[in-house]
Amino acid sequence: MAIAFVVISALGIAFVPERLLTMWVPNASVADRGKLLGPAAQVVLFSLGGLIALVGVVLSAARHGEELRAAERDLRRSMLQERAHELEKIKENSRATEAEQARIASVERDLRARFVTAVELLSSEDDPLRRASGVFVLGSLADDWSELGRLEEVQVCIDLLCGYLCAPLPVGVTSTPGPERPVRSAGYALLRSHLVPGSEHPWDGRKFNLSNAHIDFDVNLTGIVLRAGSTLDLTDATINGASLRMSNVAVDGSARLILIRVKLTGAAALELDGARATAGAAIDLDRLKASEGSAMSLRGAIATQSSLISMRWAVFKGASRLDMHGAVYAQSSVLVGRDITLDTESTVSLEHLQILSGASGDLSDAIVQNASRLSATSALVGGQHSYATFDGAQAGASSTFTLHGMRVVDRGSVSALRTEEVDDGVVELTGVDVDGGTFEEEAPLRE
Numbered sequence: 001m002a003i004a005f006v007v008i009s010a011l012g013i014a015f016v017p018e019r020l021l022t023m024w025v026p027n028a029s030v031a032d033r034g035k036l037l038g039p040a041a042q043v044v045l046f047s048l049g050g051l052i053a054l055v056g057v058v059l060s061a062a063r064h065g066e067e068l069r070a071a072e073r074d075l076r077r078s079m080l081q082e083r084a085h086e087l088e089k090i091k092e093n094s095r096a097t098e099a100e101q102a103r104i105a106s107v108e109r110d111l112r113a114r115f116v117t118a119v120e121l122l123s124s125e126d127d128p129l130r131r132a133s134g135v136f137v138l139g140s141l142a143d144d145w146s147e148l149g150r151l152e153e154v155q156v157c158i159d160l161l162c163g164y165l166c167a168p169l170p171v172g173v174t175s176t177p178g179p180e181r182p183v184r185s186a187g188y189a190l191l192r193s194h195l196v197p198g199s200e201h202p203w204d205g206r207k208f209n210l211s212n213a214h215i216d217f218d219v220n221l222t223g224i225v226l227r228a229g230s231t232l233d234l235t236d237a238t239i240n241g242a243s244l245r246m247s248n249v250a251v252d253g254s255a256r257l258i259l260i261r262v263k264l265t266g267a268a269a270l271e272l273d274g275a276r277a278t279a280g281a282a283i284d285l286d287r288l289k290a291s292e293g294s295a296m297s298l299r300g301a302i303a304t305q306s307s308l309i310s311m312r313w314a315v316f317k318g319a320s321r322l323d324m325h326g327a328v329y330a331q332s333s334v335l336v337g338r339d340i341t342l343d344t345e346s347t348v349s350l351e352h353l354q355i356l357s358g359a360s361g362d363l364s365d366a367i368v369q370n371a372s373r374l375s376a377t378s379a380l381v382g383g384q385h386s387y388a389t390f391d392g393a394q395a396g397a398s399s400t401f402t403l404h405g406m407r408v409v410d411r412g413s414v415s416a417l418r419t420e421e422v423d424d425g426v427v428e429l430t431g432v433d434v435d436g437g438t439f440e441e442e443a444p445l446r447e
Contacts, residue, residue, distance in 0.1 A: 107148070114141050115157070122164050128179040132186055135161065139190045143201040151205075158206055161187055166213035166237075175240070181217045188219045195224035205229035213237040221246045222271075226281075228253030234262060239294075241266035248274040251281040251307075261287045264294035264320065273299040277307035277333070285311040290320035290346075297323045303333035303359070310336040316372075317343035326352045329359035332385075337363045342372035342399070350376040355412070361388035368399040368425065377405040381412035382437065389415040395444075396422030404428050408437035419444040 114137060121134030142157035165187045169176065176184065194203040204227040211233050222245050226232055235258055249272060251257050262285070264270055270290075275298060277283050283303075288311060290296055301324065303309050309329075314337065316322055327350075329335050335355070340363065342348055353376065355361045361381075368374045374393075381388050393416065395401040401419070408414050417440060419427040427444040 104148070107144075111141060111144055111153070115160075118157075119160070122160070128183050131180075131183045135164075135183060135186045135190060139194075142194075142203075146201045154203065155206055158203065158208060161190065162209050166210045168212070169214055175216050176214065185217060185219070188221065192221050192224055195221075195226070197223075197225055203230075208232045210237060211235040214240070215244055216240045216242050216266075218242050219244050221249070223248045225250045226252065226255035226257060228255055228279075230255040231258065232256070233258040235260045236262070238263045238265065239268040239270060241268060243269035243271060245269075245271045246275065247271050248276070250276045251278070251283055253279045253281060255281050257281075257283045259283070259285045259288060261289070264288070264290040264296065265292050267293040267295075269294065270296040272301060273297050275301040275309075277301075277303040277309060279305045280307060282308040282310070285309070286313060288314045290314075290316045290322070291318040293319045295321040295323065297321075298327050299323055299325045301327040303327075303329045303335070304331045305333065306331065307333045308336065309334075311340065312336055313339045313341075315341045315343070316346040316348065317341075319345045321346065322348040324348075324350050324353055326354075328354045328356065329361060330354075330357040330383075332358040332360075334359065335361040335363075337361070337366070339365045340367070342366070342368045342374060344370045344372065346372045348374045350374070350379050353379040355379075355381045355386050355388050357383045358385040359383075360386065363393075364389050365392040365394075366390065366401065367394050367396075368401045369394075369396040369422070371398045373400045374402070375400070376403045379403075379406045380409070381406070381414050382409040384411045386411075387413040387415070390419070391415055391417045392419070393427060394420040394422060395425030395427045397425060398423070399425045400428065401426070402428035404431040405433070406431075407433045407435065408439050409435045410437060412437040413440070414438070415440045417442045421446045423447070 118134045118137040118141060121130045121137060124130035124134070138157050138161050142154045145151075145153035145157065165184055191203075191208065193199060194201060208231065213234060215237060216239075219242070224232075224246070226249070233256075237259070239262065246257075249257065259270070262270065268290075272283070275283060285296075288296065298309070301309065311322075314322070327335075340348065350363075353361075366374060374395075376390075379388075390401075390403065393401045403414070403416060406414065414432070414437070416427075416429050419429070419442065421427050421444045429441045429444070432439050432441075
């Protein structure tokens with residue numbers, strides 16, 4: 001195209017000026033034409049230059065337009081490719097989601113089948129080994145549900161385990177049969193393994209309903225931790241001739257350890273030494289009954305941050321014992337032991353008990369009778385708003401209620417009003433050491 005344009009331009013320069021002169025000055029002489037031929041050629045040359053420039057612009061515009069159209073085609077092609085890639089990713093994700101859902105559905109079917117197996121094993125009346133296997137299957141099953149994040153299914157496993165542990169004994173049977181004891185012991189061990197610190201699959205925040213449990217074999221729940229939302233409920237449980245060891249149990253936040261109406265018989269032991277209740281937690285021992293030489297121990301227990309340890313209307317008789325030696329209540333925590341009853345050579349030791357930093361202890365209306373003893377020797381009440389009340393205490397029938405050696409310091413207060421001595425009972429309010437605190441007392445009434 002460029003060569004053709006050069007040829008045409010050369011021909012134009014050669015012939016067009018003469019032709020133009022013929023058109024513009026037809027009557028000019030040869031001499032005049034010779035003079036005008038140069039300017040005419042220049043006109044043609046300039047015209048050709050303009051034409052060349054115009055053609056260049058047109059060609060450049062055409063090339064630019066083609067480039068824009070090519071870029072637009074490339075952009076559309078790229079967008080289509082990206083959209084196709086996105087659709088493929090969506091399909092892949094959908095396939096992966098469907099595969100994962102299918103996998104989870106398959107796993108859940110397997111887990112539910114294992115739950116049925118666990119129920120069948122626990123129901124094997126004549127085979128303790130199969131029942132023990134059922135306990136371990138439940139534990140493994142709960143762990144697998146936990147791995148899936150299905151905590152409601154974990155709770156179902158816990159409910160079945162607890163239901164088995166507190167199932168009533170057969171009619172006419174008064175003690176756990178020998179072959180059954182290892183099975184139930186394994187169940188309690190499984191509970192403990194998921195409640196102690198460091199458990200791989202902790203059962204935090206779960207509910208454990210062991211109400212009406214019959215415990216006549218030693219159970220070890222030492223060091224368990226009940227975190228916020230957890231409840232361990234042993235309401236109406238019976239501990240007969242055995243020990244329930246819960247030393248160093250930690251109850252935190254809104255968690256609750258419930259031992260309401262627990263019965264201790266046959267020299268049984270309920271050990272809560274070193275128990276800790278913090279941040280509003282509660283340990284509830286209301287209406288506990290201990291008899292036949294049984295013992296409950298809260299030595300060194302600690303309640304802080306508005307927590308509660310309650311044993312209202314608790315009864316100790318038949319040489320039974322409550323030991324709270326060195327327990328500490330602080331930071332607005334509360335000890336409630338009003339209307340506690342000691343009968344028949346029973347003892348309650350509050351020796352070295354400490355009520356501090358706004359904590360309180362309500363031990364009013366205690367009844368101590370038939371050669372029993374309640375002692376708060378060396379107990380300490382101190383700190384602003386800290387107080388303990390022993391109002392209405394009654395000692396009768398060779399029994400002793402004594403605050404001798406108690407210390408009341410640093411704005412703490414103790415009240416022992418309306419106390420009463422019956423028969424040859426003794427209420428001893430002397431020897432209380434008051435240093436910066438207050439001690440309100442009245443001489444005991446005597447009958």
